[in-house]
Amino acid sequence: MTDVIRAAEPRDLPSIRALQTCLPEPASDLFTDLPPGVTLVSEADGLVVGYIHAFTGEPAYATELAVAPANRREGRGKRLFQSLFVHLRRAGCQAVTLTVQPENEGARDLYEELGFVVEERLPGYFEDGGDALRMRRPL
Template sequence: MIRLARPDDRERLREIQTHLGEPNPALLAYAVDGPPVVLVSATPDGDLAGYLVALHDAETSYVAEIVVAPAYRREGRARRLLAAAFDYLRERDCARVRLSVHPANDAARRLYESMGFEESGREGEYYDDGSDAITMSREL
């Protein structure tokens, strides 16, 4: 099940966030109360398995974080989070969505490409290890 995050999800979301290579705790703390959207992937028993944070304005959205806890990976959760985000953002008249991905993250790049994202540029020295970020985007 995909739903909007609630304030009482914060602790579990912070735990899941630790599985990101470069987590941004301040962003997550801010986003749970909005205006960025935080969508969560919940298991049938109510555990949170992953989340997505997207910032948006009138036309464009940026997926700032997407992560699934290791125990729940390879179940299609990231794909469902992105699909739900597309629906949510379309309802708010966003026309385009962007994201950044580490060049070594082949699994994420394959997922994004399979969902219609195309490489749209690079940002130099974006990551802590000095790597550029691949920026990807798609129309909604």
């Protein structure tokens, strides 16, 4: 099995949109086209099975990470983030933030392993009224 992480291209949009359905609250209008910032995809045998997107700026903001259920627990999320960090540093970013549901322990464990720390709790952040944790990592 080949495992490739590369910059997303317009031809990847259908696959990215399909992967968005794995997220509890996807940004529905994020991928009408490739958004500004950095979008990377993870391929397995030529098929897009994961993606990550971040807006550049200070700090950068990682908006979405999704991996197909059949390809989870293979280290793809971690490798996508590690590649994202390289791209963000090249873009001049000094730090990256993200938001996560407090009860999403699997995601939080990954983020903490990657060096993110909780910066603050955001009450009522999500559309369903749920709180979020903002996490930050220096680059």
